[in-house]
Amino acid sequence: MNDVIANRALGWVPAFLIAAVLGGPAPGAWAARTFIDIYSPGARKIRLAIPELRPLEGRRDPVGLQIAQVVQEDLARTGLFFVQDRKSYPENPLQAGIRLEEQKFPEWLNVVKVEALIKGGYTLSGDSIVAEMFLYDTARSAQELGKRYQYPRSSWRLMAHRFANAVLERFTGEKGVFDTQIAFVSRRSATERGEIYIMDWDGADLRRVTRNGMGNNAPSWSPDGRWLAYSSFKSNPPGVFLLPTNGGREFRVSAANAQGIGGSFSPDSRLFAYSEQIGRTYQLMVYDMATRAKSRLTRSFGIDVSPSFSPDGKKITFTSGRSGGPQIYVMGADGSDPRRISFQGTYNTEPRWSPRGDRIAYSTRVTDNVSIDIVTVNPDGSDLRRLTGGQGKNETPSWSPDGKHLVFSSDRTGRKEIYVMTAAGTELKRLQLGQEPAWSPALQ
Amino acid sequence: MFRAGSWKRLGMAMLGVAVLVATAGCAQQAVKSDEAVSSAPGARSGGMSPGSMTEAERQRRRAAFRSGMADFENALVYFDFDKSAVRPDMRPVLDAKAKFLLDNPTVKIQVEGHCDERGTVQYNVALGHRRSQSAKDYLVSLGVDASRIDTVSYGKERPVDPRHNELAWSKNRRGKFNVTGGIPAGMN
Numbered sequence: 001m002n003d004v005i006a007n008r009a010l011g012w013v014p015a016f017l018i019a020a021v022l023g024g025p026a027p028g029a030w031a032a033r034t035f036i037d038i039y040s041p042g043a044r045k046i047r048l049a050i051p052e053l054r055p056l057e058g059r060r061d062p063v064g065l066q067i068a069q070v071v072q073e074d075l076a077r078t079g080l081f082f083v084q085d086r087k088s089y090p091e092n093p094l095q096a097g098i099r100l101e102e103q104k105f106p107e108w109l110n111v112v113k114v115e116a117l118i119k120g121g122y123t124l125s126g127d128s129i130v131a132e133m134f135l136y137d138t139a140r141s142a143q144e145l146g147k148r149y150q151y152p153r154s155s156w157r158l159m160a161h162r163f164a165n166a167v168l169e170r171f172t173g174e175k176g177v178f179d180t181q182i183a184f185v186s187r188r189s190a191t192e193r194g195e196i197y198i199m200d201w202d203g204a205d206l207r208r209v210t211r212n213g214m215g216n217n218a219p220s221w222s223p224d225g226r227w228l229a230y231s232s233f234k235s236n237p238p239g240v241f242l243l244p245t246n247g248g249r250e251f252r253v254s255a256a257n258a259q260g261i262g263g264s265f266s267p268d269s270r271l272f273a274y275s276e277q278i279g280r281t282y283q284l285m286v287y288d289m290a291t292r293a294k295s296r297l298t299r300s301f302g303i304d305v306s307p308s309f310s311p312d313g314k315k316i317t318f319t320s321g322r323s324g325g326p327q328i329y330v331m332g333a334d335g336s337d338p339r340r341i342s343f344q345g346t347y348n349t350e351p352r353w354s355p356r357g358d359r360i361a362y363s364t365r366v367t368d369n370v371s372i373d374i375v376t377v378n379p380d381g382s383d384l385r386r387l388t389g390g391q392g393k394n395e396t397p398s399w400s401p402d403g404k405h406l407v408f409s410s411d412r413t414g415r416k417e418i419y420v421m422t423a424a425g426t427e428l429k430r431l432q433l434g435q436e437p438a439w440s441p442a443l444q
Numbered sequence: 445m446f447r448a449g450s451w452k453r454l455g456m457a458m459l460g461v462a463v464l465v466a467t468a469g470c471a472q473q474a475v476k477s478d479e480a481v482s483s484a485p486g487a488r489s490g491g492m493s494p495g496s497m498t499e500a501e502r503q504r505r506r507a508a509f510r511s512g513m514a515d516f517e518n519a520l521v522y523f524d525f526d527k528s529a530v531r532p533d534m535r536p537v538l539d540a541k542a543k544f545l546l547d548n549p550t551v552k553i554q555v556e557g558h559c560d561e562r563g564t565v566q567y568n569v570a571l572g573h574r575r576s577q578s579a580k581d582y583l584v585s586l587g588v589d590a591s592r593i594d595t596v597s598y599g600k601e602r603p604v605d606p607r608h609n610e611l612a613w614s615k616n617r618r619g620k621f622n623v624t625g626g627i628p629a630g631m632n
Contacts, residue, residue: 262566
């Protein structure tokens, strides 16, 4: 019954991708600019244009427009950009040049008010695609970025995401996370039990990980990308399993004779904290990946579940029912000094510590007892901000590795689906049917 | 308080046993009449040896066991929202289950704890566990050996009614009982 999965199933990056820098971008005017942070939804957006990529040799292929659309979508969903409508572009992208000296910057700047212009071209040969892509500052008539990529043709999406990463880094000084993935639980039919799936951050390239037919929950990645943890009803008692992402054999991390659920890794990927049945209740345990030693973290009479480490590894936030209903707590990573941080609402669960360390996201049941919203708070529980607005049940928030986005599930349309939004609650996008999403680490 | 309650429940269960024995008069009479008819030498009184039973008697006993087991497995125990304590109105259901288990001391069971769809996956797994434990504790308090009762929680993963309303939720907050082993020979 072990789910042994191949490298490809998790969609890890092929090792033979090539990226080269084209031209020498001048010291970036944009990099030096101070853009208002993504956390401020009122920030003025940068006007961006990205015409269809043109064939550098041979015939036009749909991939030219597809790459442009993926890059556009990635950048738009940061909330930093306004993407100019393609129909208003002042030139035919199949005839216009892509090099710096071929650009008609005054038209872009003055007629359609575009500040950032992305141009690109591609050559398809056999199973590979070679693409040249540029980012121009129309106001300075300057090249900010130039890249040449050679990728397997089937990996054109990954190539587009990588270029969008580089563009975002040029603007913010921080690389984007557009090449990351999201693990989640989905039932593809009403009668099917939950299986673990993985998709790209934009919902594309859906891959199935488990196929045991018994119900699976709570996927979670190790920050080094080597492990995918999940809980499964495939065994008796049900337990928590750690699956190597390189295709090796999984092992059961929770006790063989007790039921276990959930869990997440420490930032250095050396510890895995999870919840296990002890007597009448569930308590938090921690497993040392190197020594294989297990120890108990909490000693309460309540239900303790859903641990999440702070990015410095020194603290853990978790859900506990020790005061009656479930509430959010923070304690030392050794289990010391647990303190309750949620005081509004009677049902607060699933806390996840932001990789930036400054906020904790969790789901809170609204007073009507039906809807559940995603909120974020400071690690001491202060400054509660509601990110979803009482539309159905919004649950299981998980941060992007750069802390700028949250993925979560919502049944606002009547079915449980995965959504992504910025950490400010803007740029909402629906991805796939499913629940319990977990964002992968950034992979180099 | 807990002890007093347990004794009271045990008393009620004993009463339940008496009532059940009385209402099971038909089966008892059938056994007696079979004994009377049996003239085989060496037939033991009480008719407990399968070898001494007629085929008709074996069929009757098997049917009675199968019926008792079906009742045991079909009757669900329901819980209040976000609670794991056994509701007073659910005690008779558990009393009947204890009777079946005490009458069939080889039988082993698993108690499944389930929750409604409200609340989150992981917390509900722990809550479902508490529900299965509460049911197990109740059966143990009536004299059933704890080692015969296994528990498992499915949280909110396996609803019987997938709808999103109070009626569905009240049906889904349940304890389900499965016979997992120890069925006496010939009763299968």
